[in-house]
Amino acid sequence: MSVTVRVPAKVNVQLAVGAARADGFHDLANVFLAVGLHDEVTVTPADELRVTCEGPDADQVPLDRTNLAARAAGALAERRGIEPAVHIHIAKDIPVAGGMAGGSADGAGALLACNTLWQAGASRAELLAICAELGSDVPFSLVGGAALGTGRGERLTTLEVGGTFHWVFAMAERGLSTPAVFREFDRLAEGLDIPEPVASQELLGALAKGDPDALAAAVSNDLQPAALSLFPELADTLAAGRTAGALAALVSGSGPTTAFLVRDAESAVKVAEALGSSGTCRKVRTASAPAPGATVLSA
Incomplete structure (x- = not known):
């Protein structure tokens, strides 16, 4: 079995x-x-x-x-x-x-x-x-x-998520260590007053409505400056995706994968093709969200 x-x-x-x-x-x-x-x-x-x-x-x-x-x-x-x-x-x-x-x-x-x-x-x-x-x-x-x-x-x-969101993901030429990115965050934040982290109500509302434009306006990643500090070339990938028409471009989590929110499946194909030929990333994938969690396929 x-x-x-x-x-x-x-x-x-x-x-x-x-x-x-x-x-x-x-x-x-x-x-x-x-x-x-x-x-x-x-x-x-x-x-x-x-x-x-x-x-x-x-x-x-x-x-x-x-x-x-x-x-x-x-x-x-x-x-x-x-x-x-x-x-x-x-x-x-x-x-x-x-x-x-x-x-x-x-x-x-x-x-x-x-x-x-x-x-x-x-x-x-x-x-x-x-x-x-x-x-x-x-x-x-x-x-x-x-x-x-x-x-x-x-x-x-x-x-709650009120619709389907379409994404393009660009894989980088090398990896990034999550602990290293957090250490760089701490270094960049030294001496600064770091506010308590709170969820953006605008972002939660955009998810609930299934509104890609509103979500694009609200996405954020406090680790992105640290990831870019350690891997500056990611800025070129982000710029290539924006130029290709992505609604939003950001580093995914601690990176180095970059994520591009697009309006629909057709836009995903267009942005993926542009990123694939940009010379700024190793591989490009498209996917929709949300997806189910861990699921038993066979037993």
Whole structure:
């Protein structure tokens, strides 16, 4: 028997970042939107825990117990007093180290898959608690749709979305470390008065109405200056997307993937073609949002 779970990527349509806390984390107002780029995580009984991976940039994915999928299996097994004896196979389509929560998605996918395979009976609340222990973005990968994340981003409030939003994503030539981007944020913010992060009511209203123009006017990412400081070439990609007609252009999360909100599917094709021929990025993908969270495909 095996269980396969599909999990979505995310884009942050708002990422408001507070000052560094005593524990080194930052309080966030993080508006997540799940998009239709997916990884598939399959778990199968095995003699011991092991991880394999295929797909774009699979060679960059750790296959030891630092992998979030392996950690998720171990966390659930420990709670149930069993051995995490499974083979976890990840079919990757979410960019690796791209600011789209691919690793977090794999953690959520493995957790749901193991809960199903082992018939462990973990409730939704228990699964979300384990997700929060694994990482700030992991709970949203389980939930999907749209949500406001507070605290480190792990405390979720689901949000209403009144329509479909169309996106183009440009993958960069190299990755960016999320901790490095936060350190650069702290460096750039040194000596400044950093306000408490709060969700934009204009942005929440645009999501609820399904209005791409209003959403374009409200998107923001407080980590974008830090990402551009570490990876200045991203500014050329952002400019290329705007020139091609994107309604909004921003770095996705901690980057380096750049995200472009467009009016409709036809516009997505046009912007994607322009970005693909611009010489400013490695690969271009289109996707719509919102997308469902972690979903069991087969068991």
